[in-house]
Amino acid sequence: MSVPTAALESSICAPLPVLGQNVTVPLVTGGEVTYAALDYAASAPALQRVWDDVAAYAPYYGSVHRGAGYLSQLSTDLFENSRRTVADFLGCRADDQVVFTRSTTDSLNLLAAAIPADCQVFVYETEHHASLLPWRDAQVTYLNAPRTPAQAVESLERALADRDPYGPALVCVTGASNVTGELWPVKELAAAAHAHGARIVLDAAQLAPHHPVDIAELDVDWVAFSGHKLYAPFGSGVLAGRADWLQAAEPYLAGGGASRKVARRADGGVDVDWHTTAARHEAGSPNVIGVYSIASACKALTEAGFEGLVAREQELVGRVREGLAEVPEVQVLSLFGDDAPRVGVISFVVRGWNSSHFAAALSAEYGIGVRDGLFCAHPLVRTLLGSDPQDPGECGAPEAEPGERSLNAIRVSFGAGTPDEHIDRFLRAVSELVREGAQWKYRTEDGRCVPDRGAAAQV
Numbered sequence: 001m002s003v004p005t006a007a008l009e010s011s012i013c014a015p016l017p018v019l020g021q022n023v024t025v026p027l028v029t030g031g032e033v034t035y036a037a038l039d040y041a042a043s044a045p046a047l048q049r050v051w052d053d054v055a056a057y058a059p060y061y062g063s064v065h066r067g068a069g070y071l072s073q074l075s076t077d078l079f080e081n082s083r084r085t086v087a088d089f090l091g092c093r094a095d096d097q098v099v100f101t102r103s104t105t106d107s108l109n110l111l112a113a114a115i116p117a118d119c120q121v122f123v124y125e126t127e128h129h130a131s132l133l134p135w136r137d138a139q140v141t142y143l144n145a146p147r148t149p150a151q152a153v154e155s156l157e158r159a160l161a162d163r164d165p166y167g168p169a170l171v172c173v174t175g176a177s178n179v180t181g182e183l184w185p186v187k188e189l190a191a192a193a194h195a196h197g198a199r200i201v202l203d204a205a206q207l208a209p210h211h212p213v214d215i216a217e218l219d220v221d222w223v224a225f226s227g228h229k230l231y232a233p234f235g236s237g238v239l240a241g242r243a244d245w246l247q248a249a250e251p252y253l254a255g256g257g258a259s260r261k262v263a264r265r266a267d268g269g270v271d272v273d274w275h276t277t278a279a280r281h282e283a284g285s286p287n288v289i290g291v292y293s294i295a296s297a298c299k300a301l302t303e304a305g306f307e308g309l310v311a312r313e314q315e316l317v318g319r320v321r322e323g324l325a326e327v328p329e330v331q332v333l334s335l336f337g338d339d340a341p342r343v344g345v346i347s348f349v350v351r352g353w354n355s356s357h358f359a360a361a362l363s364a365e366y367g368i369g370v371r372d373g374l375f376c377a378h379p380l381v382r383t384l385l386g387s388d389p390q391d392p393g394e395c396g397a398p399e400a401e402p403g404e405r406s407l408n409a410i411r412v413s414f415g416a417g418t419p420d421e422h423i424d425r426f427l428r429a430v431s432e433l434v435r436e437g438a439q440w441k442y443r444t445e446d447g448r449c450v451p452d453r454g455a456a457a458q459v
Contacts, residue, residue, distance in 0.1 A: 012315060013308035016300065017048035018231065018417030025367045028440050028451045033367035036422035040229070041178050041345045041413035042371055044209060046293070047231040053296040054234070054289055064288055065257065065279075079288055082295035083278070089298035090223055090240050091214035097243040099278045100236060100291050104205040105130040107224035107239035108172070110281055111201055112138070114249035119168040122159055122198070124152070125379040126179075126335065131172050131203045132379075138170075145383045148336055149185040153192050160196035169198035175207030179377050179384065179411070181317070181345030182336050183211070190219045199242070205229050209415055210313060210343035212306050215241060227290055231416065232297040236290025239281075247276045255283035301416070309416050313344045316414055316423055320346055323427035329353075329434050333384040333409060344418070347375070347411040349385065350434060355408045356449035361438040364451045366429040368422075371411045381409055 024032040037045055057078065062071030064079045083098045092098065101107045112134035115121070121135040124143045132142075141159055146152035156171060163169060171193045176183050186202055193200040201222040204213050208225040215223055222241030227234060251258040251274055258280050261273040274280050301309065321338075324330045329351040334340065350358050359372035374381045387407050412426060441452040 012312040013304055013416075015312075015419050016231075016304055016309075016416045018045040019048060019051055020045050021417065021419070027367060028364040028453075036366070036368040036425055038412045038414055038418070038422060038426055039369050039371050040209070040415045040418070041206060041375075041411060043228045043233055044231045044415055045417055046233050047297055047300050047417070049300040050232050050293050050296045054293055057292060058289070061288065063285060075288055078292055079286065082291045085295040085298050086238055087240065089213075089302065090238075091216045092240055093216050095243060096215065096241050097246060097278045098238060098240045099246065099281050100286060100294075101224075101239055101281075102235055102287070103130075103228070103237040104128075104203060104224045104226040105134075105237075107237050108201070108203065109134045110239055110252045111170075111222060111224070111245075112136070113252055114245050114281075115170055116168045116245070116248075119170055120163055121170050121172065122156065123172045124174075125383070126177065127172065127174055127377065127380075128178050128203065128205065129376040129378070130205070131174060132377075135172075145335060145380060149188070149340075153185055153188045156189055157192045157196070160193065160198055163196075166197065169193075169196070171198050171200040172203065173200065174203045174205075175213065176204075176210065176343045176345065177335070177377075177380070178206045178345060179347050179375050179380055179409075180334050180336075180340075181206070181342035181347075181413075182334065182340045183207075183342060186220065187218050190221075194219070201241070206343060206345060209301075211310060227294040227297070230294060230297045231300070232290070232293035234287065234290035234293045236287045236294055238294065246278075246281060250274075251283060252281040253283040257286075258283035304416070313415060316418060316420075317342060317344055317346070319423055320412065320414075320427065323423075324348060324430065327431055327434050330430065333381075335380075335384070344414040345411065346413070347381075347384075347409045349409050350430075353434075354449065355410045356444075357438070357442055358433065359410050360442055360449040360451065361433055361440070362426070362429055364442075365433075365439055366425060368426055368429055370426075371413075373408045375409075375411055382407070385409065 023035045025035045026032050060071050060074050062075040064076040087098050101110055108130055119138055121138045121140045123132060126145045143155050146155055173189055174184055175186055190200045199221040202220045204223050204225040207213055209230045224239050227236040258274055259272050260275050263271050265271055324332055331349050333347045355372040359370050362368040362370055385407055442449050443452045
């Protein structure tokens with residue numbers, strides 16, 4: 001997958017309005033500054049459009065599918081219309097199902113519970129833990145980190161050709177890395193999977209907010225993503241794709257909504273007739289607000305012009321990479337090399353700095369929010385840092401003092417709501433911290449590097 005040429009040639013969109021864009025935060029050195037949210041890869045700020053739509057609906061909130069009253073009927077229509085909006089956003093095929101979940105992690109665990117009992121799963125070690133870990137009850141083949149897109153396809157083809165016995169198989173792959181931002185060759189991987197009789201699920205958690213995703217065009221069998229990364233932070237997610245495995249599986253959760261008919265048997269037991277629609281895996285009262293917020297975000301991105309949003313983000317990616325390249329102490333992490341297309345997610349390390357210390361200084365002294373650690377992709381980050389991918393690690397900071405080298409990284413991520421000033425401030429802060437050092441003393445507290453509020457003076 002690559003960034004479309006048409007997108008780069010289109011008119012660049014202005015940043016979309018998001019919540020929190022005028023929030024100010026205190027600096028440890030004194031004064032306040034407008035917060036620069038550059039941790040979109042973890043959770044993107046809500047689009048103002050999403051917040052306004054949810055606020056307008058909130059007084060009419062009601063239980064869906066179960067009420068005869070006006071508000072219940074209105075909420076049911078909104079819920080099911082949201083399903084159709086998401087299907088359109090993803091380019092779903094006519095017989096695909098859209099199942100609403102809590103997150104990408106929840107979606108992939110749902111699919112893991114629905115795969116046939118003898119299914120073999122193939123997953124790269126480069127995956128986020130949401131894609132790497134759900135397949136506990138399956139026979140799993142973990143593929144080594146490829147160093148080119150072509151190598152990714154070749155290693156998958158070899159693994160699929162060697163599988164024995166020949167039966168159901170599933171490939172799980174990311175669309176865009178949550179560590180490097182690099183785009184994976186999804187369409188080519190789908191073709192390789194299908195050529196060997198396997199199916200493929202796309203983890204689009206980092207792809208969908210930054211790049212159009214079309215199930216039919218990519219020819220993937222399922223797509224999973226989270227609302228909170230798509231500017232809709234209300235605890236909801238999506239699993240969309242083929243219906244047959246989902247219909248054949250036991251419900252992900254047993255309860256009301258998933259059951260169509262329940263009756264007592266003469267022997268005292270219970271017979272259950274489960275739904276065959278998406279409701280089969282949506283037991284309980286659904287997150288109507290979360291579902292509607294995803295639909296609202298899908299509409300907002302589409303109406304704003306996704307090509308223009310992609311074009312602007314690519315401009316920001318170029319500026320960040322060029323700015324970091326001017327600081328010799330900075331090493332940007334990459335699997336596929338400098339020329340690989342990527343979304344607005346960039347991880348790096350700084351020579352002579354503990355990554356947690358650097359991230360803490362960005363926050364405390366410049367009002368910039370980034371992320372440090374292993375980003376719930378431990379084997380990948382260990383590989384990129386040249387350490388043993390089997391080394392233990394935690395998502396938070398290690399127990400290393402400020403200034404000590406740490407086996408983790410710093411991630412800056414941005415998207416449709418990022419203003420130019422936030423990028424400029426980030427690049428200036430990186431340069432100043434490397435050149436002049438931190439202005440404050442820091443210490444490790446509960447595994448994190450934090451400003452030493454008890455320090456008598458600045459350093």
